[in-house]
Amino acid sequence: MSKRTADGDNGDAPLKRGGRPEPMDLDDNQEMGEFEDEFEDEFESEDEIFEAGVDGRPDAEREAEERAGAMDVDNGTFIVGRNKLEAGQHLAPDVGTYDMLHSLSTPWPCLSFDIVRDGLGDQREKVYPATMYTVAGTQADSTHQKENQLMVMKFSGLSKIERQEDDSDSDDDDDEVSDPILESKSIPLTSTTNRIRAHRMPAQDPSRPPTTFTATMTESSQVFIHDITPHLASFDTPGTVITPQQNKPLSTIRAHKSEGYALDWSPLVPGGKLLTGDNDGLIYATTRTDGGGWVTDTRAFQGHTGSVEEIQWSPQEASVFASASSDGTVRVWDVRSKSRKPALTVQVSNTDVNVMSWSRLTTHLLATGADDGVWGVWDLRQWKPQTGASDKPSPIASFAYHRDQITSIEWHPTDDSMVAVAAGDNKVTLWDLSVELDDEESKDTAGVQDMPPQLLFEHIVEHAKEVHWHPQIPGTLVVTGSEFSVWRPIPVVYGVPTK
Structure with missing residues (x-):
C-alpha cells in the first residue's frame, strides 16, 4: 500500500489507498463544485447552486465524434478474458447499461465522503428525480492547505438517462424534465481529510x-467533530446564513500522535460513540456525554503491529468492533475489556488489509480488501483463538479480479449477497455472491478465466477511492476519486422497478 511520503516539488504526496489525483484546473472565481455530465456538457454556475443538463449530447454532435474516431474505437462489447485492446483502442462506458449517471467536480479531490440519511423515506418507490445529501473532506495539495474544507452537499434533480424508447411513456414525463442541481456549504479545515463519517442522532x-x-480524521492527526444540522437545514430554508460559531468543531480529539484513516460511529449508540485508529496501531474511543460534551478514553486499544487502516463496529453487539491493519490481520475487540487487547486475531492477507465491511443483514459475514487486489468474505463463526498455523480459517469466498489495491468495499444495505468494491485500477465492481453456474452456463463461459460469474457490473472512475450504496435509494451508488460519480445500473440487476 502507498503510504504518505514527504512532499515532492509538486506538492502532491501519495496517500494511503493510492496517490492523490491531480487538482482540477479552476478559474479564480470558480465556486465550490459543479455537476458535469459524463460527456462534458457545458454548464453554468451561480453562487453555490449549479445546474447542468442530464447525461448525453445532441445526436448530431455525438455522431460526428463517432465518425471521427471510428478508426480508434472498437464499438463492440469488451469481454474480459476474451478481448484485448489493440494499439489506439480505448474503452468507453455503455450508457445503455445505466439507469442514472451523473458526474461532479469539486475544487480539490475529496478522497473520502459519506452519505447522510435523510427524511425523504426509505426504499423510495419513486426514484426520480432523486435527491441525496453527502459530506466530504477535501485533499488540497501542500501549497494550498488553507483551502481545505468540509463540504456539506445536497444533490437534487438527479434524473434517469433519457432513452428513445422512453419517449412514448407519458407516465414518466415528470422524471425526465429536471436538471441536476448541487448546493453546498463549506466548513473551513486546517488540514487535508483522510476519512470522514456522518452520524444521525434521532431527535x-x-x-x-x-x-x-x-x-x-485529518493529516494533522487531529479528529474534528462537527454538528452539521444547521448546514443541512439551510438547503431547504432560503436565505439562511451559517454563522462562524456554527462552523466551529464541537470537539477536537488530540489523543493520536500520528495521522490515521480508521474511523467509525457506532450504529447502536444513538447518542454518539466513535472509534478512531492511527498509523501507530492505536485505537481510541470517544463518547458523547449526557450533558452533550465529548470525552475520549486515554487508554488505547493496542495489539496491531502496523497501522490501523479500517474500523467497523458490530451491527449487532454494541460493545464489539473489528479492526483491519497493514500487518495483514483483522482483530476483534470488546470495548469492555480492561486489558485493551483483542479477543480474536486472524491473518487474512500477506499484504496490508486496507478496507473492511461488516454485513448489517447477515452479521456473521465480514468482507475485507487488501493491497494485493484480493478481496474476500469471512464467516466470523469460524474465527476462534488460534493456537497454530493449522487453525487459520479460510475465506468462504475470495476474488483476485482487480489489478491494484482494494480501496473500498461495502455490503448492499438490503441484499446480503451483493457487494460493491473499488480499487486502484480505476474500477468499481458490483458482485452477487449468490450466483452459481450450472453445467451449461459453465460451457458458455469457458476461456473467460479472468471474469468470475459473480461479477455483475463494472464502472470506471479515475483514481477510484471510496464507494457507498445509498441506503434509501435502491441500487444507487456514489463513488469518489478524481471526481464524484452518482450512478445506478439498470434496475434489472437488482429486480427493483423504476418508477
Whole structure:
C-alpha cells in the first residue's frame, strides 16, 4: 500500500489507498463544485447552486465524434478474458447499461465522503428525480492547505438517462424534465481529510430535525467533530446564513500522535460513540456525554503491529468492533475489556488489509480488501483463538479480479449477497455472491478465466477511492476519486422497478 511520503516539488504526496489525483484546473472565481455530465456538457454556475443538463449530447454532435474516431474505437462489447485492446483502442462506458449517471467536480479531490440519511423515506418507490445529501473532506495539495474544507452537499434533480424508447411513456414525463442541481456549504479545515463519517442522532422532540454529526480524521492527526444540522437545514430554508460559531468543531480529539484513516460511529449508540485508529496501531474511543460534551478514553486499544487502516463496529453487539491493519490481520475487540487487547486475531492477507465491511443483514459475514487486489468474505463463526498455523480459517469466498489495491468495499444495505468494491485500477465492481453456474452456463463461459460469474457490473472512475450504496435509494451508488460519480445500473440487476 502507498503510504504518505514527504512532499515532492509538486506538492502532491501519495496517500494511503493510492496517490492523490491531480487538482482540477479552476478559474479564480470558480465556486465550490459543479455537476458535469459524463460527456462534458457545458454548464453554468451561480453562487453555490449549479445546474447542468442530464447525461448525453445532441445526436448530431455525438455522431460526428463517432465518425471521427471510428478508426480508434472498437464499438463492440469488451469481454474480459476474451478481448484485448489493440494499439489506439480505448474503452468507453455503455450508457445503455445505466439507469442514472451523473458526474461532479469539486475544487480539490475529496478522497473520502459519506452519505447522510435523510427524511425523504426509505426504499423510495419513486426514484426520480432523486435527491441525496453527502459530506466530504477535501485533499488540497501542500501549497494550498488553507483551502481545505468540509463540504456539506445536497444533490437534487438527479434524473434517469433519457432513452428513445422512453419517449412514448407519458407516465414518466415528470422524471425526465429536471436538471441536476448541487448546493453546498463549506466548513473551513486546517488540514487535508483522510476519512470522514456522518452520524444521525434521532431527535427526542418530534418537532425538531435529527441532529447530524460528522467526524473528520485529518493529516494533522487531529479528529474534528462537527454538528452539521444547521448546514443541512439551510438547503431547504432560503436565505439562511451559517454563522462562524456554527462552523466551529464541537470537539477536537488530540489523543493520536500520528495521522490515521480508521474511523467509525457506532450504529447502536444513538447518542454518539466513535472509534478512531492511527498509523501507530492505536485505537481510541470517544463518547458523547449526557450533558452533550465529548470525552475520549486515554487508554488505547493496542495489539496491531502496523497501522490501523479500517474500523467497523458490530451491527449487532454494541460493545464489539473489528479492526483491519497493514500487518495483514483483522482483530476483534470488546470495548469492555480492561486489558485493551483483542479477543480474536486472524491473518487474512500477506499484504496490508486496507478496507473492511461488516454485513448489517447477515452479521456473521465480514468482507475485507487488501493491497494485493484480493478481496474476500469471512464467516466470523469460524474465527476462534488460534493456537497454530493449522487453525487459520479460510475465506468462504475470495476474488483476485482487480489489478491494484482494494480501496473500498461495502455490503448492499438490503441484499446480503451483493457487494460493491473499488480499487486502484480505476474500477468499481458490483458482485452477487449468490450466483452459481450450472453445467451449461459453465460451457458458455469457458476461456473467460479472468471474469468470475459473480461479477455483475463494472464502472470506471479515475483514481477510484471510496464507494457507498445509498441506503434509501435502491441500487444507487456514489463513488469518489478524481471526481464524484452518482450512478445506478439498470434496475434489472437488482429486480427493483423504476418508477
